[in-house]
Amino acid sequence: MKRFASIAFVTAIALFLQGCAGWQSALDPKGPAASELAWLIWFFTGLCAAVWVLVMIALALPLMMRPRERAEPLVVDADADNRKLRVVLTAVGLTAVILVGLTLLSFFANRTLAAIGSDAALTIRVTGHQWWWEVRYEDATPSHILTTANEIHIPAGEPVRLLLTSTDVIHSFWVPSLSGKLDLIPGRMNVLDIKADKPGVYRGQCAEFCGAQHANMGTFIIAEPREKFDAWWNDQLEPAAAPMSDEAKTGENLFLKRPCVMCHKIGGTPAGGTVAPDLTHIASRQTLAAGTLTMSRGNLAAWIADPQGVKPGSHMPVVDLNGDELNAIVAYLEGLK
Amino acid sequence: MRCAVAVLFPVVLMLVACQREERDTRPQSALGSGEQPTPVTTLVPGGQRPSPTDNKAASFEANAFHLSEGKRLFGWFNCSGCHANGGGGMGPALMDEKWIYGSSMESIHATIRDGRPNGMPSFRDKIPDDQIWELAAFVRSLSGKAPSSAAPSRNDDMMAHPSENRMPNAATLGKSP
Numbered sequence: 146m147k148r149f150a151s152i153a154f155v156t157a158i159a160l161f162l163q164g165c166a167g168w169q170s171a172l173d174p175k176g177p178a179a180s181e182l183a184w185l186i187w188f189f190t191g192l193c194a195a196v197w198v199l200v201m202i203a204l205a206l207p208l209m210m211r212p213r214e215r216a217e218p219l220v221v222d223a224d225a226d227n228r229k230l231r232v233v234l235t236a237v238g239l240t241a242v243i244l245v246g247l248t249l250l251s252f253f254a255n256r257t258l259a260a261i262g263s264d265a266a267l268t269i270r271v272t273g274h275q276w277w278w279e280v281r282y283e284d285a286t287p288s289h290i291l292t293t294a295n296e297i298h299i300p301a302g303e304p305v306r307l308l309l310t311s312t313d314v315i316h317s318f319w320v321p322s323l324s325g326k327l328d329l330i331p332g333r334m335n336v337l338d339i340k341a342d343k344p345g346v347y348r349g350q351c352a353e354f355c356g357a358q359h360a361n362m363g364t365f366i367i368a369e370p371r372e373k374f375d376a377w378w379n380d381q382l383e384p385a386a387a388p389m390s391d392e393a394k395t396g397e398n399l400f401l402k403r404p405c406v407m408c409h410k411i412g413g414t415p416a417g418g419t420v421a422p423d424l425t426h427i428a429s430r431q432t433l434a435a436g437t438l439t440m441s442r443g444n445l446a447a448w449i450a451d452p453q454g455v456k457p458g459s460h461m462p463v464v465d466l467n468g469d470e471l472n473a474i475v476a477y478l479e480g481l482k
Numbered sequence: 483m484r485c486a487v488a489v490l491f492p493v494v495l496m497l498v499a500c501q502r503e504e505r506d507t508r509p510q511s512a513l514g515s516g517e518q519p520t521p522v523t524t525l526v527p528g529g530q531r532p533s534p535t536d537n538k539a540a541s542f543e544a545n546a547f548h549l550s551e552g553k554r555l556f557g558w559f560n561c562s563g564c565h566a567n568g569g570g571g572m573g574p575a576l577m578d579e580k581w582i583y584g585s586s587m588e589s590i591h592a593t594i595r596d597g598r599p600n601g602m603p604s605f606r607d608k609i610p611d612d613q614i615w616e617l618a619a620f621v622r623s624l625s626g627k628a629p630s631s632a633a634p635s636r637n638d639d640m641m642a643h644p645s646e647n648r649m650p651n652a653a654t655l656g657k658s659p
Contacts, residue, residue, distance in 0.1 A: 313638070331638055404610050407559060420558045453507040460554070462610045463508050 169348040171321040176340045178258050178324040185254050189247060196243065258325070262338020265306040269297060273309070273316030273329035273351070276358040276459060277422055277435040282378065283308075291381050292410075294422035295435045298377050301344040301368040309335040317353035320366050326352045341368035348436070357458035363436025384413025385425045385481050396477025404464050405474070411481070421461070428482045434459070446475045503632075505547045509612045538615045539587035543622070546632040552620025553634045553646070555613055564601070567642035568624040573601060577624040577643065579652040585627065590618035626651035 174180040272279040282291040299305045309318055311329040318337060319326035327337040341347065351362035388394045400406060401415060408421035431440055434456055438444040450471055452461035542548040564573030574582065583589050583598060594614045597604035605614065623633040623646040633647035
């Protein structure tokens with residue numbers, strides 16, 4: 146029985162530690178903000194663990210030691226009392242020093258975090274929706290402003306300023322490998338500066354419960370070298386690719402005639418809805434439905450055919466399409482690279 | 483043991499109350515949704531025709547989820563462009579007691595689906611049938627025709643009119659019963 150319990154305990158710990166690995170971990174920092182926070186986490190944990198061990202030892206020692214026999218129990222022993230007083234005062238003093246020290250560390254870590262984006266050249270507006278992320282790249286030239294969804298491309302090694310807001314409920318933007326979390330609040334703009342040291346894909350997650358599909362509200366930060374990022378931005382500014390095959394042409398027509406067009410935008414076509422993700426270059430994204438499905442023809446079809454099965458409660462309604470119509474629309478969307 | 487039963491039984495009974503309503507998010511396409519003819523007048527030869535009712539009408543009418551979805555879609559699809567938050571502008575007001583084509587769920591559904599003369603466009607094929615039912619349920623709440631326990635409450639932003647669950651019944655407004 147005891148052995149079973151210990152095996153269960155070790156397994157549980159091993160499973161928990163699994164959570165520390167992978168592309169979404171605060172203990173696996175890939176940017177200056179996350180490094181600062183990871184260092185803080187380790188220092189706080191280490192120091193508090195040391196204090197806890199010392200307190201436990203101080204508690205255990207007197208329990209194990211045999212009390213000294215005194216000849217006259219009622220006589221005041223001034224030396225012993227002074228010694229006890231000194232020990233207590235030292236412990237109180239150390240506690241105060243440690244608490245003030247940790248507060249200062251936290252304060253200076255915050256200053257470092259705040260300074261990361263002071264010279265950010267790129268500003269991205271991230272708007273939370275139930276349950277996806279609208280991403281808008283700001284630019285002084287209006288024709289360079291770019292709107293996309295769920296995936297945030299950034300240049301690696303450069304600070305980026307994110308302006309966070311929401312249209313419905315409070316969400317929270319959290320990419321653990323790059324920075325701490327910050328809320329997206331309706332009617333309010335929060336500023337979060339992030340920087341990825343190296344190119345890579347970092348997963349993020351809504352970190353404030355926001356409704357039925359909160360768990361399926363993922364995002365990806367894709368850090369690329371500057372020239373690749375610029376090329377990506379220019380590609381994304383292009384209108385949607387014209388459908389090549391007959392099936393895709395039928396798909397485009399259906400898209401514009403059926404309910405899709407009421408909510409979604411496809412640049413270069415009359416579809417101009419702004420309440421749902423921009424689909425101009427949907428096939429260039431890696432996932433569908435805010436990180437719920439990987440991008441593939443099959444998943445695209447599954448999502449359009451039954452969004453309420455894939456993501457129950459999401460605002461994408463089930464649209465009555467027959468098999469041919471579904472295939473045509475999928476063929477069209479698949480070509481929107 | 484008996485004590486545990488005495489505690490658990492009321493707890494289970496209370497948990498039953500947590501089931502408020504069903505959220506029906508999938509259409510029943512097998513029923514041939516939304517193709518039923520809807521009479522716009524009771525003036526028919528040969529006496530009263532039976533009014534066909536859709537099962538969606540009954541289940542969406544007093545359902546808080548579908549009412550709030552209707553409210554969201556009312557904003558998303560820019561119904562306010564003509565109906566101005568229900569107060570009326572280019573299109574008729576929706577919060578008064580006047581109903582040109584009838585106030586039943588079926589009538590409003592038919593208005594949105596097929597359009598009406600003098601401006602109301604048809605949204606057939608543009609809005610899935612269930613979403614039209616949701617809009618119809620919400621439109622009824624604008625004139626106090628939805629139960630206040632289910633109609634949407636406070637807006638998150640500026641309110642153009644009292645929240646739908648506080649809208650007075652337009653038919654009895656200002657008249658003593």
